[in-house]
Amino acid sequence: MLRAPILYLSRRRGLQRFVGRQRLTAAVAYRFVAGDTLDDAVRAVAAINARGATASLDHLGENVAEEPAARTAAQDYLKAFERIAAERLQANVSVKLTQLGLDISEDLCRGLLRAVLVRAQQLDNFVRVDMEGSAYTQRTLDMVLALHDEFPNCGVVLQSYLYRTEAGVASANAAGVRVRLVKGAYDEPADLAYPKKSDVDASFERAMRALLDQGTYPAIATHDERLIDATKAYARQRGIGPDRFEFQLLYGIRRDLQERLVREGYRVPTYGSFSEISSGSVGAEAIDSIRACGGGGNRWPKSPPKKTRKPSAAARNSPFRQASEYRYARNQVNARMAKTMTTAIANAARMVAVNPGRP
Numbered sequence: 001m002l003r004a005p006i007l008y009l010s011r012r013r014g015l016q017r018f019v020g021r022q023r024l025t026a027a028v029a030y031r032f033v034a035g036d037t038l039d040d041a042v043r044a045v046a047a048i049n050a051r052g053a054t055a056s057l058d059h060l061g062e063n064v065a066e067e068p069a070a071r072t073a074a075q076d077y078l079k080a081f082e083r084i085a086a087e088r089l090q091a092n093v094s095v096k097l098t099q100l101g102l103d104i105s106e107d108l109c110r111g112l113l114r115a116v117l118v119r120a121q122q123l124d125n126f127v128r129v130d131m132e133g134s135a136y137t138q139r140t141l142d143m144v145l146a147l148h149d150e151f152p153n154c155g156v157v158l159q160s161y162l163y164r165t166e167a168g169v170a171s172a173n174a175a176g177v178r179v180r181l182v183k184g185a186y187d188e189p190a191d192l193a194y195p196k197k198s199d200v201d202a203s204f205e206r207a208m209r210a211l212l213d214q215g216t217y218p219a220i221a222t223h224d225e226r227l228i229d230a231t232k233a234y235a236r237q238r239g240i241g242p243d244r245f246e247f248q249l250l251y252g253i254r255r256d257l258q259e260r261l262v263r264e265g266y267r268v269p270t271y272g273s274f275s276e277i278s279s280g281s282v283g284a285e286a287i288d289s290i291r292a293c294g295g296g297g298n299r300w301p302k303s304p305p306k307k308t309r310k311p312s313a314a315a316r317n318s319p320f321r322q323a324s325e326y327r328y329a330r331n332q333v334n335a336r337m338a339k340t341m342t343t344a345i346a347n348a349a350r351m352v353a354v355n356p357g358r359p
């Protein structure tokens with residue numbers, strides 16, 4: 001019921017400004033961030049590189065509703081590539097298709113992704129297309145598969161919680177597309193995704209084996225030590241060396257694990273965010289940010305919160321609906337502010353529902 005008004009309101013400038021003024025915005029983004037600006041991120045990535053790890057930059061935000069915002073996002077990715085090249089950083093970029101206008105027009109999105117891929121290819125770099133909610137799975141896969149012949153420098157993400165993931169792994173493997181395997185961060189219905197963690201994990205293991213056997217330099221992206229151990233064991237058993245795949249972790253999470261894996265000889269870029277909140281607003285125009293995928297960080301707690309509560313439906317529908325970021329950030333850093341904001345959005349949504357003519 002509330003979802004549409006909330007999404008609508010999240011795009012309203014007044015509310016964006018309200019939300020942008022709250023520390024929450026920064027706190028949620030900062031759970032995994034390396035800094036506020038591209039400059040900060042560049043410094044963070046340089047530090048990561050100095051420790052011998054690689055990094056990837058990602059512009060935080062998704063579901064842009066207007067073409068100029070999509071074009072701005074694409075420009076920001078291009079800027080990130082320029083900086084990576086200029087500063088000789090070991091880093092690549094992760095993009096979200098809804099940030100490049102997938103909700104507006106597939107042609108627009110494809111054109112912008114293409115522009116990013118062209119520049120990445122010129123600079124001998126790599127673009128990872130993140131996977132979003134299930135409404136976008138097929139279109140994301142199709143777009144990456146279609147562009148991959150021309151741009152082998154693009155890869156995709158597959159989520160083991162979806163029943164369809166093994167088929168996705170098979171098609172990516174057949175096309176030689178690099179896959180990052182994750183469990184999945186969105187709330188999906190039981191007819192599309194395994195509701196039970198044990199099934200998600202079992203699916204992850206099956207996909208991991210298929211990727212190690214037939215994939216192209218897969219990235220196994222999890223903090224789950226049981227699955228990491230299963231990956232190491234399977235690779236050993238199949239004689240697959242640590243140069244043929246990599247682990248990925250979130251920025252600032254389980255740095256101990258990252259360091260241990262690196263000592264054991266594995267490649268372990270980790271994934272996190274840095275955020276440039278340019279105009280104090282929220283959403284595509286609002287969180288103008290970049291996500292860094294690189295090893296470790298010293299601004300954030302090393303361990304996860306002891307207890308995480310499932311977010312309410314209103315929280316899940318909030319602009320911060322990437323579940324893992326929301327859950328962990330909210331609980332660890334700013335639980336009270338998150339609640340305040342979610343309530344404010346819900347209240348405002350109710351007002352719009354009551355007064356539909358006065359947005």
Ligand SMILES: Cc1cc2nc3c(=O)[nH]c(=O)nc-3n(C[C@H](O)[C@H](O)[C@H](O)COP(=O)(O)OP(=O)(O)OC[C@H]3O[C@@H](n4cnc5c(N)ncnc54)[C@H](O)[C@@H]3O)c2cc1C
Nearest residue numbers: 130131157182183184185221222223224248250271304324
């Ligand atoms: C590099 C990378 C890229 C990703 N890209 C995508 C993507 O494109 N699309 C997508 O849907 N999802 C993405 N995710 C998120 C992923 O889907 C999971 O939601 C997330 O990784 C948590 O699952 P887990 O595999 O670590 O296992 P879990 O079983 O959730 O966690 C294992 C252990 O790690 C701890 N842990 C996990 N996450 C965190 C955290 N954020 N903070 C603190 N502790 C944590 C848990 O407490 C637990 O002890 C990405 C994850 C990573 C690591």
